[in-house]
Amino acid sequence: MKKNIILVEDNLYFAETVIEVIEESTEFNVVHFENPRPALEFIKLNHRTVAGVISDLMMNGMDGVDFVSELRKADYGKNLSVFFLSGMDSGILWDLLLPYKVSGFLEKPVDFNHLLLMIKRNFSSHDHSDAA
Numbered sequence: 001m002k003k004n005i006i007l008v009e010d011n012l013y014f015a016e017t018v019i020e021v022i023e024e025s026t027e028f029n030v031v032h033f034e035n036p037r038p039a040l041e042f043i044k045l046n047h048r049t050v051a052g053v054i055s056d057l058m059m060n061g062m063d064g065v066d067f068v069s070e071l072r073k074a075d076y077g078k079n080l081s082v083f084f085l086s087g088m089d090s091g092i093l094w095d096l097l098l099p100y101k102v103s104g105f106l107e108k109p110v111d112f113n114h115l116l117l118m119i120k121r122n123f124s125s126h127d128h129s130d131a132a
Contacts, residue, residue, distance in 0.1 A: 001049070002027060004049050005031070007019065007031070007055075009108075016087060026116065026119055027125050028123065052122060053071070054082075054115075057085065079101075104118055
């Protein structure tokens with residue numbers, strides 16, 4: 001069974017492009033959410049199938065900081081690889097998100113070769129969980 005990458009992105013056109021690139025170039029499925037709250041619920045219910053998270057930082061309702069903060073509160077989310085996509089300067093973002101153990105940032109416009117390299121280095125396609 002393929003593992004899932006969770007994509008949280010409110011720009012549908014951009015999300016479609018990211019999904020296409022990842023699914024055509026890797027062995028992962030992409031599960032897309034426009035809003036972080038349903039993504040958190042999906043991860044809670046399906047965490048054994050989740051390889052990692054790629055999220056926009058600036059979104060309506062719940063932003064990326066609140067999203068990763070909530071994710072890190074749960075045992076299953078403490079060590080999950082999380083990458084952010086943002087048009088903001090990554091130096092400022094590192095300081096803001098340092099307490100949340102974020103795996104990395106990609107500045108928009110995204111270099112998709114760099115995105116695929118980050119996925120390859122940080123997201124495991126194998127199930128290392130206990131059979132429960």
